[in-house]
Amino acid sequence: MEFQSPVRHASPSFQKLRGALALTVVLASAYFAAPSWAQTPTAPAPAQAPAAATTTSAAGGEDQGLNPTAVRNVLIVIALFVVPIVIGNILAKSLKMPDYGWKFAVAIGTLAAAAVVVALGEIKLGPDLSGGITLIYEIEKREGSEQAAPVEAPPLNEKEMAAEDAELEEEGAEEVAEDEKDPAAEKEGFASLNRSDTMAALIKALIERVDPAGTKEVSIKKFGDDQIEIIIPKAEKAELEAIERRIYTAGVLEFRITASRQFDQHRAIIELAEALPANQNIIRIDGKEVARWVEFDEKQFGSAEQAAGTLVVRTTSKVPQALVLTNDGLNVTGEYLRSASPDVDQTGRPAVTFIFNSQGAFRFERLTRAHQPAPSGAKYNLGILLDNRLLSAPNLNAVISDRGIIEGLDDQAEVDFLVGILNAGSLPAALNKVPISRAQISPTLGQLTIEKGKQALIISLALVALFMVVYYKKAGLISWLGLAANMLLILGSMVLIKAAFTLPGLAGLVLTVGMSVDANVLIYERIRDELKKGAALRMAIRNGFNRASQTIIDSNVTNLITGVVIYKIAPDSVKGFGVTLVLGILMSVFTAVFLTRILFDVAERRGWLKNMSMREFIGETHIDFVGWRFASIAASLVVIAIGLVAVFSRGQDLFDIDFTGGSSVTIVFDDDKKTPYAEVYETLEKTPLGSANLSLVEVGDDNTRYTVTTINDDVVSVENILKEAFGDKLKKYQVDIEEVKAFTPGEQTSALPWTKSPSTFLGLGIASPLSYVTLLQPAVTDGESVPPAEKESVTADPAPAEAGSPPAEPPAVAEDTAQPAEAAPASTAESADGKADDAKAAAPAATDAAASSAPVVDPFEGGASATLKFAADKDGDVSGVTHDTLEQMISDALAKAGKADVMFAVTNEDYREGSNRPMEEWQVSIALPPAEAQAIFEQLAQETNTLPVFPLSSKIGGRVAGQMATSAIAAMILCLIGIIAYVWFRFHGVIYGIAAVAALIHDVLVTLGFVALSSYFVNGAGSLSSALLIDKFQINLTLVAAFLTIIGYSLNDTIVIFDRIREVKGKSPRLTKEIINLAVNQTLARTILTSFTTLTSVIVLYIFGGAGIHAFAFALLVGFIAGCYSTIYIANPVLLWLAERFEGGAETVTSKAA
Structure with missing residues (x-):
């Protein structure tokens, strides 16, 4: 009886414990299963799609039944919570240790849970193990408030402003309220935000730019009072340049009227601007900003002498600048954009189309209406600025409301970059272009x-x-x-x-x-x-x-x-x-x-x-x-x-660059050119690094790898010094090109995910124009939707192409306008006549017809294919490159050859999408004739084979x-x-x-x-x-x-x-x-x-x-x-x-x- 007494007294507690564990099982099951069950198994109905298609999709969804993921999660929860309790009680009875039942259950449950988590989860690696970079940027400190609150514009008096506001309230107040809050008010509110709120907004905006899909596991957080730390794992040097550019580009898009000597109302401002010292850019009248000197794109406007025919130009000691007016009182910026997308201009060059929301369309219409051609025939120019840089300045011929186009872009990569920046939105605070710390x-x-x-x-x-x-x-x-x-x-x-x-x-x-x-x-x-x-x-x-x-x-x-x-x-x-x-x-x-x-x-x-x-x-x-x-x-x-x-x-000398600031670079010598420590140190002492707190540490014991540390914080300069000091002794990348041959249709079809977004196979990894989607996807599958037709435009037939080659350019876009602005598609009064609605309704049908009738053409037919091999050595220093790195290398080679729009595919039978595994051999298909492809690959190999291997490089400010x-x-x-x-x-x-x-x-x-x-x-x-x-x-x-x-x-x-x-x-x-x-x-x-x-x-x-x-x-x-x-x-x-x-x-x- 004495032996059973503890069991009798413990039974109520054990019953309570079992009840609590049962409740835990139910709650945990709901927690794990709810997200999976909440996922709608049906694809969203395409905008303006036929009703039959929607009905079919819904019916298909009903047949799917329970989500397998939800069932699996419930089974896992049962296995982790219920099974250990059962086994624990059985063990306790069989071992005649009845008071140990809960102990066995806890022990088995924790170990089983850990095993399941390790088996089903993913062990994440930091950038020092997976490869990658850690950057620390400082928030840019600007003098005063150069982006001042908008002032009233002379062209519109208060009565006109009030009338326009009343018209907006009557016709579109509900739409505006539904659309979104006034972004301008939000932007002005940034000035009143405290430091922590501004940092939080900045971090959120940077995440949208760097990792919008959340697949790169990027870490962005506050570092110090005015600094941001950005950690990008699984990335190599070649693929980081574009990411860094997206980080420091503020993304502030503005629409300003450029100053012109043809208009009397501009002359007083021009005189003040030309009298301004070269180191000052803001022109103020009565303390209010009325104009600004900005840098302009010389590739678009030509030299300062050439641009002077259209713009008011001055040449400073740095770069030529153009004068733009900021006294319109409307402050039309990228904050009002609804979307931006790739496009082409009237000459077939890459461009970016943008669409405003209701607020932006109202403001943009007022801006363009107030600057219509003068009776003399003189025309205003609408300046499009990104981060205080004038990209283009088309003539204004008509009133424009909700859309426009940005021209003068170099290539498709520039288009993709600009689209990403505009869609992500501007940063609430600008970052200095050069990071104060960099470890790669x-x-x-x-x-x-x-x-x-x-x-x-x-x-x-x-x-x-x-x-x-x-x-x-x-x-x-x-x-x-x-x-x-x-x-x-x-x-x-x-x-x-x-x-x-x-x-x-x-x-x-x-x-x-x-x-x-x-x-x-x-x-x-x-x-x-x-x-x-x-x-x-x-x-x-x-x-x-x-x-x-x-x-x-x-x-x-x-x-x-x-x-x-x-x-x-x-x-x-x-x-x-x-x-x-x-x-x-x-x-x-x-x-x-x-x-x-x-x-x-x-x-x-x-x-x-x-x-x-x-x-x-x-x-x-x-x-x-x-x-x-x-x-x-x-x-x-x-x-x-x-x-x-x-x-x-x-x-x-006792302190590393973590505490003094400086650079650290690891060098690797060829196996047949091993160099003793003393010789390496003696060579370095004769360079400028010798007097810069030089530290040398040998990595390993074979005289081939050393880490050089110095207080010189210019990593590129240090790498160049090392390259000059040791020359051919340093190990270099090695690319071998197999025979470049004509592409055989179907050669790589199985490796390319045709049913997915074209971004999977496009070299730049960015969504393609609608025309390419139509060509490459014969039908819309479940889970995908037909892109809604853009307002006031319809998709025309693709431009004819040579047999066996992709279309030379995306389909032309027919604008339904009466008098568009030069170099800019614009909406006009015709949109009110119902033609836009007709076009919008007709677009899905046209797209479906094109998709069903057009044959599926292999985009590389008539092109070339080759195998690129990256040499590997016994130490694994150069054991191949990753998929993303090779894509970037090919993209760079194509851009330098003026063929940035050419499609290509990089495949390997062992590659899985998103993998960061370096591979020694890649198959490349490219939509170029074999001779041209050979030249591209040779250019890539020539540039790559001269690059020394620096496995580690870091900078600390x-x-x-x-x-x-x-x-x-x-x-x-x-x-x-x-x-x-x-x-x-x-x-x-x-x-x-x-x-x-x-x-x-x-x-x-x-x-x-x-x-x-x-x-x-x-x-x-x-x-x-x-x-x-x-x-x-x-x-x-x-x-x-x-x-x-x-x-x-x-x-x-x-x-x-x-x-x-x-x-x-x-x-x-x-x-x-x-x-x-x-x-x-x-x-x-x-x-x-x-x-x-x-x-x-x-x-x-x-x-x-x-x-x-x-x-x-x-x-x-x-x-x-x-x-x-x-x-x-x-x-x-x-x-x-x-x-x-x-x-x-x-x-x-x-x-x-x-």
Whole structure:
């Protein structure tokens, strides 16, 4: 009866637990399934589409039934929540451990959930592992308010304005209100927004530009008061230029009347403008802006002399400028655009068509109506400006309301760029064109780093597991299972929260291997103590876990403080370490205290563990550690003093570009042109880099790869210096072109996704004009819609093309207008006659007819195909290129040849859309004759084969460096304050916190000194330093993370000893030398063992982790050794001294030991 009593009392609680878990299952099922069920399985009905088509689509949707994704999600939830409960109860009954049912359920559920998340999810990689770039831009500071509030325009008086407003209210007020808020009012509101709101709006706008589809996993966030950090993973150098241009282009589109000497009302303003100094651009009358000098596009208008026939021009020391008027009072800008799309002008050149919303159409009509041709025949010019640059200025011949066209663009790439900018909207704040910090890593280098990280992790796991099994035998096997569970839970958590693995994060994972078994060591040594006291095995296990648990929690809380501080303060390059550190700590405590406890209890109950036979390398000791306090403190002071002398001697050379600003570039030599370190350094000293705080670090040991660091923050300049200094020795890209032959129809049809958007196969990756959609898609499939017909225009037949080739240009657009503006399609009064509506109704039918009757023509028929091979070497430095990079390279080659509109396709049977995997071989089809295609490919190869391989290049500006230094100092101070507060709270005495911090400061100073001394060691003992893998280390952000880790981890052993001091002291009113010695001797074995397991992981990281975290591992190695020393010889003597001085010789702490 006594055995059943706990079960009877636990039953109500267990029933409640089961009820709560059942409710959790229902809620979780709804949560996972709702989004999937909410997805409408039917395609939206096309605008103006026939009713029959809509009905068919809906009917098709009804037959689809339940969404398979929703069903799968429900099954996963049931498997993760219901199955573990059932299995847990079955195990509890079969093992005759009825009170362990919920424990089994939690253990099985968490491990199963982690496994499912890892299997079904995606492990994200940061830019330092996947390849990519980290940019920091500063918000541009402009003088005064040059974009002033609009002023009243002379052409319209107040009565006319009021009349027009009344007309708008009567005819279109409801449409305007429905359409959107007044963008002008919103834009003016930006001036009144506080800094955080402006930053939030800027970040949102940048995301729309850089990653509108959300597929690139771009991270954009605030960095400092006036800076934005943009992280773009999975990108190579060639494909980043267009992205960077979209970032810094403000995208402010304006429509202004250009000044002209033909009109009397312009002459006074022109005189004021021409009298303005060359360094001033704004013309004001009575404090209000009335005109502005802007740069104009010389490719559109010609030279300044040629443009003077149309524009009022001045030539400054920089660029020629044209005068535009800003006193129209209407402020027609891109804020009023409804959409923008690619088009062609009347000569067949690329152009952009734009359509206004109701507000914009009203304002645009008033602007054009007020500037109709004069009776003399003189015409006004409508200037179209983008970011204060005049793109075109067509003559105004008629009133235009809701649409227009931007001409004078270079090629299709320029069109696509402008369309993307206009559709995304202007930025609420402009960014400086040049980023103040730039760090770029190639995907191949990231892949090598991942391989080294995996190697270090596997070796660390194997060595630590082997030690635990050898030393603790059966208990070691249990700890190995706990370690495997810990790794699974960390990975699952990382995938679940969508945290990206970075290089420091990989280091944190390796470090977690050693730290996670520290808890097992503390538990096992406690169990050993209990067994020595004569306790039975079950009681020893219970007491060992119970008494060690509080110590484990105490020691890990300090690590947790460190991890949280790193995550909150550090930039993304180091933040990954904070994430893995925090998750590692939480999962280590969970697995050690909960999961391994279950395994021990089951093994003991089932008789699998009848005794706890463990090895004991360190027996009972009676060492007078405190007696050596004066000698140990003196030795520490000497080491610290030597280190500080080295710190001040190295000066600025001690700090990496993270804190000084500058550039870092990795160079790679050809395998047959290996160059020793001394020769490389000597060559660099003769260049301008020699006097720019030069630092050289060899990556690997084969004399082929080096990282050059300098305070010169011009990365391009540094790369050019390196290219000039080493010339042909540097490894270069290598492109081989297979035979270029005529394209065979059907050759690559299976590889091209014809049923998807044409953007899949167009080289520029941008949606094609409607004509190409019609040609390439014979029918509209489910899930796709027919593009609505544009107002006042219909699609005509495609322009005739030669047999076997794509159309020379998109179909001509027939404008239904009476008198269009020159060079600009415009709406006129005819739109009110109903012709536009007729065209709109007829467009879908015309499109459907064209789609059904036109044959599907292979766009590459009559073109050429070739295979491009990118050479690979044994190191994998040049192991191919990605799909997007090759597309960009071909696009650039076509643009330089004046063939930017030519279609091409890049395929590989192993390529999957969106993949960032570099491949050595690609098949390219291009809509050009073989001879012309051969010339394009040769141009691509010629330019590519001369480019040196720079796997890593980064730039850090001075302001960013200063902020990083401030953040680093703040992080350390916060860590120390947090540790003092926690230890004070936990041990009820501030002297414990002060003593602990004294030891931590000792560890950081010793580590700092060894980092500073590394330079002198390399110079004085070159061969020995190479054997010991010691480089000329510098302090960077990763090293700061190492210092913070030392602060958190070194406290672990100190807390263990402090906890034993409190236990030994008991209720004694005095803290004596004997009490401290006894506590240190009793915990000596676990202090050495925990340090040994962690040092094993750090040594593996130091040897196998790679150059990216070599300095990090070196600092941890020195810091952990110093921490083990200071725990015994610094913290305890300081604690004793504080107790004697500030507690009157008697410590009165009476709290009970955990």
